[in-house]
Amino acid sequence: MTAIFRRLALTGLGVALGACATKAAPPTQRYALGMARADYRDYAGAKANPCDAEPRWLSDELTAVNGLLSRFLQDTEAPQQAQQAALLQEATRTLPPVLKVHEGTLAALQQCGFRRSGAFPEIARRGAELLKATQARLAEAPAALEAAALGEARKRWQEEAPQREATARGSWCADKPQVGQALLYYARQDAEGRTEWRFCDGLRVEQPANGAPQLVEPEGLSARDRRRIQPQRYLDAARDFPPEEVDRQPTRVPAKETAPESASGGNG
Incomplete structure (x- = not known):
């Protein structure tokens, strides 16, 4: 009977310790960024030690976050497109807390007895590399986002230029403008600083960035119109x-x- 009671007592103690360990384990958190997902635990926030975690689970968690950071860096390498810029903008708002947790867990991993076993050395090396690159990408984000937005604005400006000119012509020019009136209806300057003034009768004045303005006549003018x-x-x-x-x-x-x-506008 004594042996039976001893086994029961040991079993009960094991269950109690297991329950305590389960209760103390940090909850799993899920983070999504674009199409990437990662489950991780905030050990420092829960005042828990990742060295007490099941090594296989810890390995999976750290690998998942490393994978998410790798994909983020790949997808935001050149954020000229709206989708890439949106991903970078979202990351500036939501990614820093995840980076802080990941950095803390990787630092604590160096105190674990299993830190040199399995994939942990490569996970730690790769994690440190990805953390540094991601932090740099987020630091550069404001300038990159502004450049992407400016590029989009310039593209839209170029695409809409013909419509703006047509609107101005319709507002200022007669259906059959008379040559020689010099009624100016629209002026535009391109990215190189070349300016062009357009007139209702088809003539235009062109001026390069560092040059003198010149009058350009349309082809097919009659001698009478030229006079x-x-x-x-x-x-x-x-x-x-x-x-x-x-x-x-x-x-x-x-x-x-x-x-x-x-x-x-028009003048002349």
């Missing part, structure tokens, strides 16, 4: 056109819900 043209009138109209009304490529990210920098 009507007074070049200085066109050059003066281009010179007097308000600089703030020139349709320019954006040089900064437009405010949300605001159209790209552009304007048009």
